[in-house]
Amino acid sequence: MDKSPKVAVVILNWNGKYFLEKFLPSVFNSTYPNIEFVIGDNGSSDDSVAYVKKNFPVFRIIENGENLGFAGGYNRVLEQVDADYYVLLNSDVEVTPGWIEPVIEQLQADPLLVACQPKILSYHYKGEFEHAGGAGGYIDCFGFPFCRGRILTHLEQDLGQYDDAREIFWATGAALFIKADSWKEANGFDADFFAHFEEIDLCWRLKRMGYKIGYCPSSQVFHVGGGTLKTSNPQKTYLNFRNNMVMLQKNLPTWSAIIIICARLWIDLFAIIKFLVDRKGADAWAVSRAHQYFFLHFFKNRKKRQHFATKANRIGTYKRSILWDFYVNKIHRFSQLKDQNFRH
Numbered sequence: 001m002d003k004s005p006k007v008a009v010v011i012l013n014w015n016g017k018y019f020l021e022k023f024l025p026s027v028f029n030s031t032y033p034n035i036e037f038v039i040g041d042n043g044s045s046d047d048s049v050a051y052v053k054k055n056f057p058v059f060r061i062i063e064n065g066e067n068l069g070f071a072g073g074y075n076r077v078l079e080q081v082d083a084d085y086y087v088l089l090n091s092d093v094e095v096t097p098g099w100i101e102p103v104i105e106q107l108q109a110d111p112l113l114v115a116c117q118p119k120i121l122s123y124h125y126k127g128e129f130e131h132a133g134g135a136g137g138y139i140d141c142f143g144f145p146f147c148r149g150r151i152l153t154h155l156e157q158d159l160g161q162y163d164d165a166r167e168i169f170w171a172t173g174a175a176l177f178i179k180a181d182s183w184k185e186a187n188g189f190d191a192d193f194f195a196h197f198e199e200i201d202l203c204w205r206l207k208r209m210g211y212k213i214g215y216c217p218s219s220q221v222f223h224v225g226g227g228t229l230k231t232s233n234p235q236k237t238y239l240n241f242r243n244n245m246v247m248l249q250k251n252l253p254t255w256s257a258i259i260i261i262c263a264r265l266w267i268d269l270f271a272i273i274k275f276l277v278d279r280k281g282a283d284a285w286a287v288s289r290a291h292q293y294f295f296l297h298f299f300k301n302r303k304k305r306q307h308f309a310t311k312a313n314r315i316g317t318y319k320r321s322i323l324w325d326f327y328v329n330k331i332h333r334f335s336q337l338k339d340q341n342f343r344h
Contacts, residue, residue, distance in 0.1 A: 004034040005108070007100060008046040008083035011091050012073045014027075014039045017048035019224070024056055027089065032100040036060065040077030042067045055152075070192035078188065081090035088176040088199075088243050090132075092224035094123055095175075102218035103177045106165060110291060113212045114182035115203060116217035121158060126178040131173025135334075136215035137200065138342075140322040142264055143248045145170065145200055147334070148215075150306035151322060154332040161335060163217040169316025171213050174223050182206060190250075190304070196236065197243035204251045210310035213255035234282040241268060241290035250304050263292065267323070296310065314343040 009027060017022060027037065037059040041049050043066040052059050062077045063157045078277065082304060089095075103116050117130075127147030129135060134156075138149050144154065170176075176199055186205050189198040201214045220339035248261055268287055275284035294301075319341050325331040 001079075004032070005104065006034045006036065006082075007085045007087060007104060008036045008038055008081045009039040009087045009089055009100075010040055010074070010077060010081060011089050012077065013044060013048055013071075013091050014042040014067055014071060015044045015045050015046045016091040017044075017051050018224045020051060020319060021050055023091065023094050024052070024093045028056060028058070029097070030095065030100055031071075031098055032104070036081070036083060037098070038077065038081055040073055040328055042063065042069070042073045049111065049224070059207065059305075068191070071189035071193045071195065071198040072191035072280050074307045075191055080246065081180075083180055086176075086177070086180055088173055088177050090174040092123070093175055094222040096220055096222075096277065099219045099221060103216045104215045106214060106218075107177060107179065110212065110214075113214050114206055114213040115176060115178040115211075117168075117275065118299050119158070119162075119215075120172055120174060121220055121222050122155070123222040123224045126222065127157055129158055130174075131225055132223055133229075135217065136166065136168035136316075137170035137172060137203075138316050138318055139169050140318040140320065142206045142260060142267060142321055142323070143199075143244055144322050146318075148323050150333060151332055151334060152326050154326075156333055165214065165216055165218070167212050167315050168215045169207070169213065171201040171204035171215070174225075175221050182211065185209070188254055190246075192301075193243045193246070193260060194239060197241040197247050200241070201247045201250065205306065207313040208251065208306075208310075209308050210313055211318070214312060217261050229239070234286040237283045237339065238286035238290050241271075241287050242293050245290065245294045246301050247299075249298075249301050253324050289319035304332075319343060 006251060032034030039061045042323050043064060062080050064073055064076050068076055072089060085122050103118060103310045106112055107116055117133055119135055120129040120130045122128045131150055134147030137145055139145050147157045190201055200279055235313055272284045272287050
């Protein structure tokens with residue numbers, strides 16, 4: 001009898017037949033012995049569910065009946081999945097042979113390590129890190145995320161420079177391995193986020209509970225990226241700015257939250273001006289709408305602030321501004337950032 005922990009690979013789908021046709025074969029060929037495949041469908045109007053039923057009957061299908069977004073959709077689906085580990089996998093990801101085993105081994109080796117990501121490379125440019133996760137996620141003093149292999153818009157070539165397994169701040173939602181018990185302990189994603197920043201918020205909560213988030217270079221996947229909302233979409237701009245502010249309110253200590261959020265309002269003002277100069281009025285309005293949402297829902301989100309008895313794990317936080325280092329100091333590669341500027 002196989003004693004390997006049970007792993008459920010769960011793909012959330014919304015009108016994604018094109019990606020399912022392209023990438024489900026690679027997922028289906030995964031070699032991990034004790035595995036369940038699940039498609040969670042967010043009320044698709046295409047025939048993607050019918051396609052899976054016909055071509056991949058081994059995949060279990062859980063239908064939400066409506067589009068609950070990335071956050072709410074996964075919350076609803078995972079309530080119905082029984083496994084030791086969940087793997088939240090985007091539909092636009094191609095996996096490689098043996099991609100599951102090394103991550104599970106790394107998670108099994110450390111009781112405090114509760115979530116982990118593989119190396120995320122670009123599907124279209126195989127030798128380049130991909131925006132969504134690179135070689136592990138970090139966060140700066142103002143709440144701006146970046147990755148080993150990707151600082152803001154600059155993507156690095158994968159030359160083996162980040163092939164060490166290490167603890168990080170956040171793991172990408174494009175291929176997120178997480179212990180089922182820890183997912184439940186943290187109450188999963190914040191469904192109000194809908195999409196964007198929900199995985200960083202979750203990882204931050206787990207770290208505040210004293211747990212670790214890891215990166216496993218022995219596993220790699222290829223991510224298309226931008227499969228649901230294009231990078232120029234004002235709705236994506238709105239969700240990014242809105243959810244980032246709410247995440248800061250929820251997770252920072254009280255006085256730090258006050259100071260950082262006030263600073264962010266000024267930083268975001270520059271973003272609005274930049275959008276206007278670039279004639280992207282819809283994006284500028286999206287940032288303004290994000291701020292309006294933040295203040296209108298301030299007291300609702302304040303109730304989400306949680307206090308944990310354990311000491312927060314701050315590994316992976318950068319004590320400086322990544323925007324300043326990128327635009328003023330012209331630092332475009334993670335390896336150029338000084339180690340003493342990270343919290344250990």
